[in-house]
Amino acid sequence: MKLSNIGEFGLIHAIQKLSVRxxxxxxxxxxxxAAVLKLSPSVLLLASTDMLIEGVHFDxxxxxxxxxxxxxxxxxxxxxxAMGGTPRFCLTSLALPAHIAVEAxxxxxxxxxxxxxxxxxxxxxxxxxxxxxxxxxSVTVLGEAKQPVTRTGAKQGDRIFVTGTLGDSGAGLELLKxxxxxxxxxxxNNTPRSDIEKLVGKHxxxxxxxxxxxxxxxxxxxxxxxxVSDGLSSDLFHLCEESRVGAVLRSDALPISxxxxxxxxxxxxxxxxxxxxxxxxxxxxxxxxxxxxKRVEAFTFPVTEIGMITGGHKMVLMDAAxxxxxxxxxxxNHFSRIGNCAKQTL
Amino acid sequence: MKLSNIGEFGLIHAIQKLSVRxxxxxxxxxxxxAAVLKLSPSVLLLASTDMLIEGVHFDxxxxxxxxxxxxxxxxxxxxxxAMGGTPRFCLTSLALPAHIAVEAxxxxxxxxxxxxxxxxxxxxxxxxxxxxxxxxxSVTVLGEAKQPVTRTGAKQGDRIFVTGTLGDSGAGLELLKxxxxxxxxxxxNNTPRSDIEKLVGKHxxxxxxxxxxxxxxxxxxxxxxxxVSDGLSSDLFHLCEESRVGAVLRSDALPISxxxxxxxxxxxxxxxxxxxxxxxxxxxxxxxxxxxxKRVEAFTFPVTEIGMITGGHKMVLMDAAxxxxxxxxxxxNHFSRIGNCAKQTL
Numbered sequence: 073m074k075l076s077n078i079g080e081f082g083l084i085h086a087i088q089k090l091s092v093r094x095x096x097x098x099x100x101x102x103x104x105x106a107a108v109l110k111l112s113p114s115v116l117l118l119a120s121t122d123m124l125i126e127g128v129h130f131d132x133x134x135x136x137x138x139x140x141x142x143x144x145x146x147x148x149x150x151x152x153x154a155m156g157g158t159p160r161f162c163l164t165s166l167a168l169p170a171h172i173a174v175e176a177x178x179x180x181x182x183x184x185x186x187x188x189x190x191x192x193x194x195x196x197x198x199x200x201x202x203x204x205x206x207x208x209x210s211v212t213v214l215g216e217a218k219q220p221v222t223r224t225g226a227k228q229g230d231r232i233f234v235t236g237t238l239g240d241s242g243a244g245l246e247l248l249k250x251x252x253x254x255x256x257x258x259x260x261n262n263t264p265r266s267d268i269e270k271l272v273g274k275h276x277x278x279x280x281x282x283x284x285x286x287x288x289x290x291x292x293x294x295x296x297x298x299x300v301s302d303g304l305s306s307d308l309f310h311l312c313e314e315s316r317v318g319a320v321l322r323s324d325a326l327p328i329s330x331x332x333x334x335x336x337x338x339x340x341x342x343x344x345x346x347x348x349x350x351x352x353x354x355x356x357x358x359x360x361x362x363x364x365x366k367r368v369e370a371f372t373f374p375v376t377e378i379g380m381i382t383g384g385h386k387m388v389l390m391d392a393a394x395x396x397x398x399x400x401x402x403x404x405n406h407f408s409r410i411g412n413c414a415k416q417t418l
Numbered sequence: 419m420k421l422s423n424i425g426e427f428g429l430i431h432a433i434q435k436l437s438v439r440x441x442x443x444x445x446x447x448x449x450x451x452a453a454v455l456k457l458s459p460s461v462l463l464l465a466s467t468d469m470l471i472e473g474v475h476f477d478x479x480x481x482x483x484x485x486x487x488x489x490x491x492x493x494x495x496x497x498x499x500a501m502g503g504t505p506r507f508c509l510t511s512l513a514l515p516a517h518i519a520v521e522a523x524x525x526x527x528x529x530x531x532x533x534x535x536x537x538x539x540x541x542x543x544x545x546x547x548x549x550x551x552x553x554x555x556s557v558t559v560l561g562e563a564k565q566p567v568t569r570t571g572a573k574q575g576d577r578i579f580v581t582g583t584l585g586d587s588g589a590g591l592e593l594l595k596x597x598x599x600x601x602x603x604x605x606x607n608n609t610p611r612s613d614i615e616k617l618v619g620k621h622x623x624x625x626x627x628x629x630x631x632x633x634x635x636x637x638x639x640x641x642x643x644x645x646v647s648d649g650l651s652s653d654l655f656h657l658c659e660e661s662r663v664g665a666v667l668r669s670d671a672l673p674i675s676x677x678x679x680x681x682x683x684x685x686x687x688x689x690x691x692x693x694x695x696x697x698x699x700x701x702x703x704x705x706x707x708x709x710x711x712k713r714v715e716a717f718t719f720p721v722t723e724i725g726m727i728t729g730g731h732k733m734v735l736m737d738a739a740x741x742x743x744x745x746x747x748x749x750x751n752h753f754s755r756i757g758n759c760a761k762q763t764l
Binding site for chain 1: 419420421422423424426429430432433436437441443444447448452453455457458460461463465466467468469471473474475506507509511512513514516518519520521523524527528531538540541542543544545546547548549550551552554556558560562
């Protein structure tokens with residue numbers, strides 16, 4: 073059987089089956105944003121790892137090495153943020169094609185360290201080796217959490233919230249691909265450069281919501297949480313699957329940025345496409361029981377109520393007039409030509 | 419500047435410089451077999467990661483997927499063993515080309531789990547993604563140690579010991595490459611198949627010396643320790659560099675197996691080549707001060723005294739007649755055409 077027959081999701085389930093034999097110290101293993109491991113009665117360790125391959129996850133004609141280092145770290149810190157944890161240590165491995173200059177590799181580490189130091193996290197190890205052709209990056213992040221917030225606690229009636237805005241990163245990537253963000257002076261450019269730069273910046277150097285995730289966890293408001301890495305539709309789908317619930321999203325409530333709004337006419341698809349499926353926003357999606365809604369009001373960072381958890385297993389988008397459309401997870405899915413499911417932390 | 423100009427060693431030093439800013443909780447960062455991290459007053463966490471690339475670290479025409487999974491785990495558990503620690507948790511990421519069958523991926527995980535379960539270690543996470551062409555594997559292992567044994571404590575006069583035998587894995591790889599270990603009935607085969615199988619087995623499914631490393635650490639005998647992954651000459655070089663000492667090895671004392679001895683005439687190079695530079699033995703190399711030699715005698719596993727730590731920075735090989743030859747590290751070095759240094763955990 074080929075990988076494309078079962079898709080990434082099917083593969084992860086197969087691996088899960090082969091690996092189940094949880095030790096009493098594995099509080100959460102495969103299937104959430106990070107593993108939760110009990111090292112001593114007082115320490116809950118979070119561990120997460122991500123791999124990034126040239127030509128699959130990034131394109132060296134769009135990104136500089138500093139941004140690549142930054143983003144490799146961001147993707148991983150975001151997994152810790154999604155558990156409400158605090159990142160502490162990172163390890164990063166690089167497989168390097170011979171043509172890459174030493175200065176480029178140093179820039180990668182400058183970008184990597186540039187982000188993790190903002191979060192008081194130390195690079196403590198890794199591996200470097202040669203690669204025949206493509207640059208390959210692997211990052212592992214270790215963190216701590218007193219009370220990790222998982223994907224499994226959402227209940228019917230809980231309200232759905234998201235931090236920040238959605239769709240910027242996907243729009244930024246398209247602007248990079250179309251050349252609008254490039255340095256070509258012939259490229260038509262009707263969108264103010266600062267807006268394009270903001271969107272591209274969100275794509276190349278995303279900000280993992282570490283402090284916000286930590287505040288959400290400390291407040292005790294959230295019944296479940298996940299980061300928006302594959303796209304809202306896919307990540308909400310993962311959260312619903314793990315919590316065995318459905319969801320209704322209000323299309324008029326989905327938060328978008330001013331820069332996105334002003335650039336929308338330059339994009340190939342409708343704004344909703346980028347918001348639902350653009351991916352790589354690295355915002356936090358979390359659910360809150362009605363009884364704890366007051367705690368959300370106390371947050372000083374941008375957070376928007378976008379819908380509600382329902383019974384059943386369906387995801388529905390409702391517009392201002394009350395019209396409903398089914399949503400399918402449409403984010404990035406490795407191994408499958410049909411985008412019916414998306415990356416899930418193994 | 420190209421990577422081949424500074425070599426892997428130079429690159430690691432450059433990364434180390436960019437990353438130094440150790441937190442008080444980073445007991446040991448970049449530069450040893452594993453990082454040592456203080457999570458709470460009572461818990462010392464060990465963390466190590468390795469990347470394996472098809473065409474660089476393994477060849478799918480020589481290995482089956484079960485062995486590949488096993489070895490990916492073994493390489494990492496060996497890093498924990500080299501610190502005298504106990505492995506607890508693993509994460510493994512795979513970048514998979516579309517042509518790989520689901521069954522092959524399952525075999526990989528069966529092999530991986532097959533080894534780590536022997537060591538009461540749990541697979542708790544990872545990442546799966548698509549790769550354009552080559553299979554890429556990244557493994558992170560987390561462990562614990564009460565009293566980690568580092569590379570930095572060797573002192574002049576300490577005796578040098580190694581567990582098990584050396585050269586088997588390198589010989590096994592050459593037998594695989596030459597076709598002697600293949601299933602071709604036309605292949606000339608004067609060496610008893612069981613010996614070839616033993617050598618090939620050491621190459622494809624090495625046994626990380628977890629229990630032995632733990633006993634060495636518990637005994638308190640060792641002033642320093644490293645695993646033999648790149649080859650005796652390279653790994654002794656790393657240990658000497660980190661401890662700022664030199665070493666003299668006795669060529670007649672180097673332990674080789676009966677299977678290696680019987681197969682030596684089939685190999686292209688002298689036995690000493692495989693023993694010093696073959697690599698991937700995953701035995702433990704450690705140093706013992708004279709005052710603690712009694713503790714080594716109590717070990718019930720195979721261990722051989724092979725030389726002595728000296729002042730200065732030179733490594734010397736001495737034969738039975740007392741003739742001395744300088745040894746240079748000749749194990750595998752990514753990025754450099756001249757084998758002047760070798761893989762070091764970043």
